[in-house]
């Protein structure tokens with residue numbers, strides 16, 4: 001970053017500090033990842049210089065021939081990766097990918113049925129503080145409080161009672177496999193549109209390690225920056241016949257110029273995700289999450305739903321008498337970054353919480369495997385069981401730095 005250092009040393013210094021935080025720490029936030037040099041180069045490229053409102057072959061600005069090529073490449077690659085008929089790669093984020101589907105299929109005031117934010121859903125699925133909860137009428141399902149997993153019979157019953165126009169499946173903090181076929185059937189039974197938001201699990205779906213929603217549910221939305229390991233952004237997949245409606249909703253419906261540097265980086269991400277090495281990576285994410293879950297359980301900690309099928313586990317801290325907030329802060333002192341998270345039936349609010357969400361996509365990208373997960377699980381448990389022990393946190397912090405700094409920040413694909 002020699003230009004940045006000369007032109008703006010203040011920003012360069014902050015970025016350098018953040019680099020050191022990332023490289024010396026253990027990133028266990030389930031929605032985060034680290035991208036390859038190739039993705040970073042595309043995202044930081046001169047493709048940012050151009051307005052390209054419209055779509056390939058039909059732009060509102062001249063000089064878009066190379067932007068057409070890169071957007072076509074991104075669309076073709078993501079369709080091939082997921083087996084989709086149509087893709088829109090312009091949404092700036094996952095929330096906007098969801099917005100695009102709602103704008104295409106719903107009128108203001110129509111009804112959405114989705115998963116409750118406090119039980120694993122996402123803000124953009126109808127939370128009252130989000131646009132989705134303000135302009136649509138929202139009913140929400142949760143998990144079965146005994147199994148802490150989705151109960152498709154209960155959801156079907158709720159769909160019959162609430163008669164939604166659109167059902168959203170997909171979650172931000174759900175450690176188990178989601179049955180997209182069951183959701184599509186429930187939706188068809190009540191005449192609703194079915195949207196699968198695979199933001200968290202996209203890398204697992206792309207590699208066949210989680211059952212796909214593409215060709216199953218009416219629409220699939222996603223982010224590119226979680227298990228898929230691309231730049232920050234979103235996309236929508238749908239049938240050919242729904243393509244024009246989605247495209248119109250994204251532009252001119254809700255966005256102006258697309259972020260073409262990010263679309264170039266998305267194209268790189270979709271290529272990387274199609275390689276055999278990425279499939280190995282995705283399988284390792286799950287193995288790592290399962291070993292981490294087992295280690296935490298062996299240490300006496302309780303996991304929501306007693307384990308994981310995917311990239312994350314959700315710790316219930318109630319038995320330890322801890323809040324998620326206190327646990328997040330204590331682990332942060334030792335260089336282990338996690339986020340507090342509500343658990344099913346949480347008695348505490350979203351800023352305090354009784355749980356922690358712990359995910360393996362980023363540490364797996366850096367090359368860590370089962371042995372490192374056992375170490376990390378043991379450190380987490382030790383700190384949570386003795387949360388005020390400053391010298392223990394300092395000692396573990398030293399060990400965390402020693403471990404983390406052995407691994408590159410940039411995944412080889």
Ligand code: PLP
Nearest residue numbers: 031093094095122171172197199
């Ligand atoms: N959908 C789900 C399930 C998510 O977990 C998230 C982000 O965490 C999003 C959508 C939204 O993504 P963004 O933050 O890019 O708007």
